[in-house]
Amino acid sequence: EAQLAERPAEGGPAQRLLRRILWVDDKPERNAYERDALGKLLGVETATTTQEAERLLRQGGFDGVISDIGRSERGKQDDLKAGARVLALARELRLPVFFYSSERAIHAEGQQLMDAGAVVVTSSYVELVRAIRLKARESFDQFVRRALHELPGAEAREQVDDIDYLVTLHDGSKLAVETPHWLRIADPKRGESVKARYAKLSKAINDGMVDRALLVTQKELLGSEQWLPAPPGVEPVVADQLPERLAALAARPEG
Secondary structure (H helix, E strand, O other), X not given: OOEEOOOOOOOOOOOOOOOEEEEEOOOHHHHHHHHHHHOOOOEEEEEOOHHHHHHHHHHOOOOEEEEOOOEEEOOEEEEOOHHHXXXXXXXXXXXXXXXXXXXXXXXXHHHHHHHOOXXXXXXXXXXHHHHHHHHHHHHHHHHHHHHHHOOOOOEEEEEEOOEEEEEEOOOOOEEEEEOOOOOOOOOOXXXXXXXXXXXXXXXXXXXXXXXXXXXXXXXXXXXXXXXOXXXXXXXXXXXXXXXXXXXXXXXXXXX
């Protein structure tokens, strides 16, 4: 299986959670199994041409793109520049692009696509999912970090006594923020992990380290076990609600 090295994590001004992907392939039936499997992690929609992909991407609502490299487009049976056109469009919209294609196409165009900004170029589904997981984690971290550091009058420090973020609000009260990276569907075993996080945050409150705590997770990955009764002062929050919740806490620390 062919793969080109993944692009190192990069920050960027457009911080967004990676939760819905457009998969561009002129023969989507070839990837039916892979799409179904990936659909357990993220929302997946398909497009069969670059033109259709552009229409859907410009409508908004997508956080990333998976594409093959060669497609039957512009009168060519196997246009190996089709992937590059999708990449240029996605880069314009500031969306990450993951290429999943044949070894032959990767050999012909892979390095150029990496040089142009692709996250990964691979023929391995395992490596594709790995790259998506890493990008989703990176996007999640950037989203949370930005929300914390942009909170007016607050100071956020990372990795303090095994707490992901320790935030001092403008009135001097302290907030612990924990950000577990659970990039898989919910299962019964996950309940024990949630209990352990709750216990850690509860101890930080009882020890006087913080006044309250948030357990922040990705919305699509929330399962019923993550809503186990939280200890006093500890609150589960989905990521896209975090900025609003932080603003409320900053205005009313005891609210």
